[in-house]
Amino acid sequence: MPTDTKRVRGPEVSQSPSLYFCRPAAAVPLHGPRADGRQRDQVDVRPVFVRCGLVSQAKGSAYIEAGNTKLMCCVYGPRETERKDETDMKCGRLTTDMRFAPFSCPERGSWIQGSQDKDLSLMLHESLHPAVCLHKYPRSQIEVNVMVLENSGSVLAHAITCASLALADAGIEMYDLVLGCSIRQDGDSYMADPSYIEENNCSSVSSGNQGGLTVAFLPSLNQISGLQSDGEMTEETLTDIASLILPSFTTP
Template identity: 90%
Template sequence: MPTDTKRVRGPEASQSPSLFVSKPAAAPPSLGTRADGRRWGQVDVRPLFVRCGLVSQAKGSAYLEAGSTKLLCGVYGPKETERKDETDMKCGRLTTDMRFAPFSCPERGSWIQGSQDKDLSQMLHESLQPAVCLQKYPRSQIEVNVMVLENSGSVLAHAITCASLALADAGIEMYDLVLGCSIRQDGDSYVVDPSYTEQNSCSSVDSDNQGNLTVAFLPSLNQISGLQSDGEMTEETLTAGVRTCIEGCYKLYPVIQQALAKAVRRAAPPPSES
């Protein structure tokens, strides 16, 4: 029987030990602070660490860390398209690929891109496309690859931020940066930039308002380029949630700008005084 000798395979029937861990009772939302010290119902994004140009081979790259969510993004191109059809003659093609490292989540994932990854890639694509001046790159394609090294919640939002930073670092002409922010609505309260446990927590309260919302925002054009929500929310909550996300994006803006300025300064140091 042919087996994959390169990988150690688990037994046929096995269950993850995480299933048997007794889950801590979900703290009632009104009770002040979250597990990492941030507060409920306030635009409290995790401190962000970003840096450009870590991947030497890529045209542009960015690394982002928010809490323990860690992402690496590389941008290749513009290069000639592989697929030639009529539409590529006028404007360029943006391809996005988002993958989770198998060890990034508490459960081991597979190397093969699942439907969740494909969905996230698609969302990333839809969020980035409005910001890139694709008409300036006829007959060429720009590749954006995002690798999630550690998933600690709000992956899509941070992937969007990271990818737009990498695109800017690659010198691709853009209308604006794209910033991502997500919230988790839980009853009347919400958490901004939820962690993995917060994102998947299911409070026992049988409320109508429960769900995740991710917004991609172009800050200087004041445009929303990506929006995605699931769960169940009333329309008012959704509207309020989008506003909260926009506010969250504005909080990220100076950090990203600074990182970009730093990268430019390093690439072309200002002439010395002498």
């Protein structure tokens, strides 16, 4: 009997997809140590691993791991601007693109850039732009591409750090490196470098004072280059969180 060569034959033995479903995540504890052993109300971040120069095709590249959060950044340029109407004779142009791999999140996504990717790309651009000496590269553009390989929380903060290291690896002149840090406020307590579960769950009984804050900081110049917050927090809470984050950058 002839077979259909265009049809992909499935395996003879198969198992139910429900066997591969992830178990529901446990609730974030109200008090005591966090799920990974770190402490609340302390600037206690996950161990970080960084390596530069992994992608030979790019001018500069960097890879960063923070816990289970994994990102890769590639920098291309400076090179001639593709669109002549966007050419600036006095300074260069910085473009950023941040995307999530389809397998990076618990819920599988698509390769098409969504609204979240566009928002994060804009925030990444706003954080890096003040640190790059664009006046050194007139009529040129520098492209920064970040790919999130695994999202385990605080992706924007680690993307800022990873992109800054990739720019330095590419030999781009900068005023200072840009470091990112994020904190999740949960009622009266806060969690530094929150995980994916901590970012998407609120353990506090009250609905007020819930939100997150991501700061991009230039440690040598002692300046903030980017600030992004979400949720509902009072002005005093935002001020207290910022005062907790900034000293951690300058601590040797």
